[in-house]
Amino acid sequence: xxxxxxxxxxxxxxxxxxxxxxxxxxxxxxxxxxxxxxxxxxxxxxxxxxxxxxxxxxxxxxxxxxxxxxxxxxxxxxxxxxxxxxxxxxxxxxxxxxxxxxxxxxxxxxxxxxxxxxxxxxxxxxxxxxxxxxxxxxxxxxxxxxxxxxxxxxxxxxxxxxxxxxxxxxxxxxxxxxxxxxxxxxxxxxxxxxxxxxxxx
Amino acid sequence: xxxxxxxxxxxxxxxxxxxxxxxxxxxxxxxxxxxxxxxxxxxxxxxxxxxxxxxxxxxxxxxxxxxxxxxxxxxxxxxxxxxxxxxxxxxxxxxxxxxxxxxxxxxxxxx
Numbered sequence: 001x002x003x004x005x006x007x008x009x010x011x012x013x014x015x016x017x018x019x020x021x022x023x024x025x026x027x028x029x030x031x032x033x034x035x036x037x038x039x040x041x042x043x044x045x046x047x048x049x050x051x052x053x054x055x056x057x058x059x060x061x062x063x064x065x066x067x068x069x070x071x072x073x074x075x076x077x078x079x080x081x082x083x084x085x086x087x088x089x090x091x092x093x094x095x096x097x098x099x100x101x102x103x104x105x106x107x108x109x110x111x112x113x114x115x116x117x118x119x120x121x122x123x124x125x126x127x128x129x130x131x132x133x134x135x136x137x138x139x140x141x142x143x144x145x146x147x148x149x150x151x152x153x154x155x156x157x158x159x160x161x162x163x164x165x166x167x168x169x170x171x172x173x174x175x176x177x178x179x180x181x182x183x184x185x186x187x188x189x190x191x192x193x194x195x196x197x198x199x200x201x
Numbered sequence: 202x203x204x205x206x207x208x209x210x211x212x213x214x215x216x217x218x219x220x221x222x223x224x225x226x227x228x229x230x231x232x233x234x235x236x237x238x239x240x241x242x243x244x245x246x247x248x249x250x251x252x253x254x255x256x257x258x259x260x261x262x263x264x265x266x267x268x269x270x271x272x273x274x275x276x277x278x279x280x281x282x283x284x285x286x287x288x289x290x291x292x293x294x295x296x297x298x299x300x301x302x303x304x305x306x307x308x309x310x311x312x
Binding site: 001002003004005006007011012013014016017054055058059061062065066069083086087090091092093094100101103104106107111112113114115116117118119120121122123124126128131132133134135136137139140141142143144145146149155162164174175176177180181182 | 224243305
């Protein structure tokens with residue numbers, strides 16, 4: 001048996017991370033937080049594209065590919081929201097309870113099983129791979145790059161310049177230090193007043 | 202996935218230590234009815250290395266800097282770069298034996 005803390009440590013989270021997400025994020029309220037990062041009144045059929053802050057959108061994609069891999073990662077689940085809330089509030093947080101809930105649901109999910117590298121990490125950290133004859137997956141790892149996001153109409157390039165797209169509302173140039181997650185005061189993007197020509201130095 | 206025939210005896214390393222083998226379905230140590238039921242639900246799924254975002258895309262969008270900062274804040278500096286190779290059988294054995302307890306999890310590997 002592994003305690004949540006032990007599991008968290010073996011997977012690489014900091015020992016200062018909170019474990020009991022529901023109790024340790026007492027000010028989190030899904031509808032209120034969703035209103036802060038989208039233009040929806042209530043959290044319901046929330047999707048990545050409903051968010052506006054580019055870093056939050058990309059973070060959500062990262063969570064979907066790396067931690068909670070499933071066939072359709074566009075849906076924003078409550079656990080995703082809690083992790084994004086912790087990120088905004090700079091709260092060290094371990095994802096292990098959410099991760100295990102996800103792992104236990106894999107039998108009912110569509111698509112390939114994508115948690116394999118995390119399981120290898122856990123086994124390796126527990127020294128279970130020593131003196132073991134084991135085969136790894138032959139296929140190459142999938143890296144989701146520009147094409148994935150171009151097809152999802154989230155990003156486009158004009159020449160060598162990258163833009164994040166907002167349906168019919170416009171676009172902002174990336175990288176854009178003016179909209180860094182810890183720079184902005186508001187997580188809704190006022191495209192009309194957001195400089196599109198800012199690039200990282 | 203390997204389908205090599207089962208060795209009559211587990212091989213030993215040059216140091217004489219017994220080498221554990223997980224090369225085919227028969228090497229999975231599934232014991233309980235529940236474990237075997239989960240296996241039936243998972244056995245036909247594809248298993249892939251954990252996918253991720255392309256580092257070039259992160260760099261081109263400035264998310265490399267953003268992610269470094271965010272993951273530092275949430276305590277994931279040593280967690281978020283998931284580059285280990287995945288194994289179908291190792292993952293199957295873990296998922297089939299995984300159990301949730303109030304204070305953590307239990308699972309078996311190579312037993």
